[in-house]
Amino acid sequence: MTPRQTPTPVDLSGQVAVVTGAAQGLGLAMATELATGGGRVVLADVQLAKAEAAAADLVAQGLEARSVELDVTDSKAVERVFSAVVEQEGRFDILVNNAGVGQRLDRISDLPDAEWDRVLAATLTGSFYCGRAAAAIMEQQESGAIVNISSINGQNPAALAGAYNVAKAGVITLTRTMALELAAYGVRVNAVCPGPVYTEFNRSVMRQRSESLGISEEEMVERVRGAVPLGRWGEPEDIARMVAWLASPAAGWMTGEVVRVSGGLEGVSAAPPKRTRTSEAT
């Protein structure tokens, strides 16, 4: 098959990239964008069958891609997978820390330990494990670029998503710390804060928010659209293009930056009304 005909904004020829959480949603769009730019892309995800199918689809489009099973919350697995990438590809140029999970919407005062731990593990600690393993390799190479996916919630917290907000704020501080520590090696670390994109993740958030407000999901989706200054929800490609650009030599003098890609939306900070406490609250 002939390669995709979409314009390639960046030149990543021959660069080896790993995108975590790349089986679907934003991660898949990022993997596609990096591969379209000439990158050799590894789609790493806990959902192996889905990642395999996505990589096969990219290969069928004439792009270079393969998949690997990876749970980013397992630090040993992260080290094993990243070492294998270097053994097989000879280098490791780009890491996109995209894997993350949304939380079950809840007030901090009701949030169970297990939900806090689950969200922090996948959304923040996983980025630390992957960033640490990639940093060790990139330091030796004296080159590389890491792009961490935060969220507008990391800059401006939304009510009822406390664990997620904290995890994404942590991703921003992880980014800025690593940017300083890796600068001497020529390794750049930047973050992207996406606004709302209607992926599986956000569909679940919209469902829960509409239930909590007693409105339909369609009304909720429209409310969010109306709050975006540019007047539309984001597309996965809106986010993916910025990720590919930050990873590319075009952004060669940028590190420690936190770039919002959100149609101008800064955050959603509405406070929920009082509710009646139940005796089961944890």
Ligand SMILES: NC(=O)c1ccc[n+]([C@@H]2O[C@H](COP(=O)([O-])OP(=O)(O)OC[C@H]3O[C@@H](n4cnc5c(N)ncnc54)[C@H](O)[C@@H]3O)[C@@H](O)[C@H]2O)c1
């Ligand atoms: N969609 C949005 O509106 C939005 C906005 C801001 C930030 N984000 C962030 O963008 C990233 C991608 O979001 P999405 O909307 O594409 O979500 P999604 O749920 O559609 O996809 C997430 C992917 O990550 C994978 N994943 C989850 N836990 C993992 C783990 N432990 N190890 C490896 N892979 C794992 C999932 O299998 C899935 O393929 C997330 O970090 C999310 O927080 C999304």
